[in-house]
Amino acid sequence: MDRYEAAFRVNISGWPRYAGFALLPLLWACAPGTQFRDRSPAASPRPVSDLVEQSPTYWALAGEWLLREDSPAEAARAYARAATLADEVELLQRGTQAALAAGDLTLAAELANRWQQQDPAALPPLQIQFTAALTAGDLAAAGRVLVQLVAVHPEGEAEALLDLPAVLAEEVRDRPERLALLDPLAQQYAGWAEFHYADARLALMAGDVDRAQRSVARTRELAPNWYQAQALAAQVQIRQGKTEAGLAQLRAVVRKHGEDQALRLDEARVLLQLGRLEEATQSFEAILKTTPDQPEALYALGLLKMQDGDDAAALDYLSRLAASGNRSMDAYYYLGILERRRGRLQNALQWFSQVSGGSHVIQAQLLIAETLGDLGRMEAGRAHLAQLRERNPSLAPGLYQGEGEWLYRAGMPDQAAAVFTEALNRYPDNRDLRYWRSLAAEQAGNLELAEADLRTLIASKPEDAVVLNALGYFLAVHTDRLQEAEDLVRRALASDPDNPAMLDSLGWVYFRQGDLDAADRYLVQAYEQLTDPEVAAHLGELRWRQGRRGEAREIWRKARAAFPDHPVLRQTMRRYGEE
Numbered sequence: 001m002d003r004y005e006a007a008f009r010v011n012i013s014g015w016p017r018y019a020g021f022a023l024l025p026l027l028w029a030c031a032p033g034t035q036f037r038d039r040s041p042a043a044s045p046r047p048v049s050d051l052v053e054q055s056p057t058y059w060a061l062a063g064e065w066l067l068r069e070d071s072p073a074e075a076a077r078a079y080a081r082a083a084t085l086a087d088e089v090e091l092l093q094r095g096t097q098a099a100l101a102a103g104d105l106t107l108a109a110e111l112a113n114r115w116q117q118q119d120p121a122a123l124p125p126l127q128i129q130f131t132a133a134l135t136a137g138d139l140a141a142a143g144r145v146l147v148q149l150v151a152v153h154p155e156g157e158a159e160a161l162l163d164l165p166a167v168l169a170e171e172v173r174d175r176p177e178r179l180a181l182l183d184p185l186a187q188q189y190a191g192w193a194e195f196h197y198a199d200a201r202l203a204l205m206a207g208d209v210d211r212a213q214r215s216v217a218r219t220r221e222l223a224p225n226w227y228q229a230q231a232l233a234a235q236v237q238i239r240q241g242k243t244e245a246g247l248a249q250l251r252a253v254v255r256k257h258g259e260d261q262a263l264r265l266d267e268a269r270v271l272l273q274l275g276r277l278e279e280a281t282q283s284f285e286a287i288l289k290t291t292p293d294q295p296e297a298l299y300a301l302g303l304l305k306m307q308d309g310d311d312a313a314a315l316d317y318l319s320r321l322a323a324s325g326n327r328s329m330d331a332y333y334y335l336g337i338l339e340r341r342r343g344r345l346q347n348a349l350q351w352f353s354q355v356s357g358g359s360h361v362i363q364a365q366l367l368i369a370e371t372l373g374d375l376g377r378m379e380a381g382r383a384h385l386a387q388l389r390e391r392n393p394s395l396a397p398g399l400y401q402g403e404g405e406w407l408y409r410a411g412m413p414d415q416a417a418a419v420f421t422e423a424l425n426r427y428p429d430n431r432d433l434r435y436w437r438s439l440a441a442e443q444a445g446n447l448e449l450a451e452a453d454l455r456t457l458i459a460s461k462p463e464d465a466v467v468l469n470a471l472g473y474f475l476a477v478h479t480d481r482l483q484e485a486e487d488l489v490r491r492a493l494a495s496d497p498d499n500p501a502m503l504d505s506l507g508w509v510y511f512r513q514g515d516l517d518a519a520d521r522y523l524v525q526a527y528e529q530l531t532d533p534e535v536a537a538h539l540g541e542l543r544w545r546q547g548r549r550g551e552a553r554e555i556w557r558k559a560r561a562a563f564p565d566h567p568v569l570r571q572t573m574r575r576y577g578e579e
Helices: 047-053 056-069 072-086 089-101 105-118 121-133 141-149 157-172 177-188 192-204 209-222 227-239 241-254 262-271 277-290 295-308 311-324 328-341 344-355 361-374 379-391 394-411 413-427 431-443 447-460 463-478 482-495 500-513 516-529 533-545 549-562 566-574
Strands: 008-010 016-018
Touching: 056 209, 056 500, 105 121, 121 141, 141 157, 141 177, 157 177, 157 192, 157 209, 177 192, 177 361, 192 209, 192 227, 209 227, 227 241, 227 262, 241 262, 262 277, 262 295, 277 295, 295 311, 295 328, 311 328, 328 344, 328 361, 344 361, 361 379, 379 394, 394 413, 394 431, 413 431, 431 463, 447 463, 463 482, 463 500, 482 500, 500 516, 500 533, 533 549, 533 566
Parallel strands: none
Antiparallel strands: 008 016
């Protein structure tokens, strides 16, 4: 396979999609990078140099050499220079791919735009422009590119519209604001039933049930006999809370058109979403009887069996999924999870190492590191993550965060804080990294840094309820600034009044203030909603102070059975001589 070919993948519906650019290896021998410097003609008095540096061949060769030297960023600029001089499609392709490998999405989009101008029917440059617009948060621009993508779809516009739910699923899931992507298409395809059908499905994914209702109604106006639209209308009913009526309608359509596998899958998905796991299992198993290698059914059954603790059945389904060649990244990831759970760590490493793309790629790399740590090779695990960060700059923040969380959970808060500090030096505006550093710093005893990080986060986003609660709880635990702690937690609760973690924080503030009745109200609410050892530690301590020591011991005993090593719980019990 050409080293660039893997950048452009084709899904099962026939829509060519660009995927996983940040992880694409450039299959050149790795060697120490050599700094490539752009020299102006004025730097050399020799006319021949002027001529050479005006040659696209010179810059193309420079690009190839820089790729061999593992310098994709410099290679991309060299190719860009070559393409400026020659404007050849191949040069634009190579420059785009080098820019992607370097994580320079802006340059990649610029070159892709020129590539598309040279080859208007090419899908990859449009898809790169689409990705770049989404990354920049420019939904209007992404929508305009989407119109072009639909227009050049090899199987026609109708098929392209029907593919949209699969293509955009991850982009819009639980993000209704991203439905604005479809606005330019709505203008162009207002009279197409296929568009309104796709819009309804995507609206359901995004959680905009009202929009889904309007779009499916319009679909049925334009195509009253389209049974897939009838089935979708039933799913909208279910999401509106009309569960039994919607399910009856959906099942009626399935009975009449049972040969439609997509329809049967919809029924199984709905049952799964409703928590009717036994019925969902039966539906997926029925699909496999007619189509033994159906990937979604294999995937769903694999996870359902893992959840049930039936590891043998899960292994069977996931192995079949891996062998099918569909959803293989998902299969490899969960096979790794399964093997790790069974204590077969070397097998787990083999599966995780095959996850080279998809939604689990970062987590798989983190689990490689953790599994190496479990094998006594923690430094090898950390080196693995460091190498990945350097090769894939766009993934670096997530990899830093994962490593820091791993070290934090492993009881090494000092090292975790150091990782987060290194990351923040590169990404100072990353809120997740700063929040995690505050947790690690607190655990390491660096209370000044922990508080400073939380206050920095609040300064940039004053109504962040999670951070307000975190700072309030921090002050309640580590200081006597209890009024400020109360004010902060109350601000957090104002936006999320039933949040058990925040209820626990306020209860603990009142406990520290000596208001045991108020503490009781909030801590009981938190305990009833959240199975958490820290909440149990707090309520148990309250009960002890109230003289209800038998209740305290029972609360702690149950929590200790579920969380035997939790530090706050153990410290609390130790203070009262109960560990």
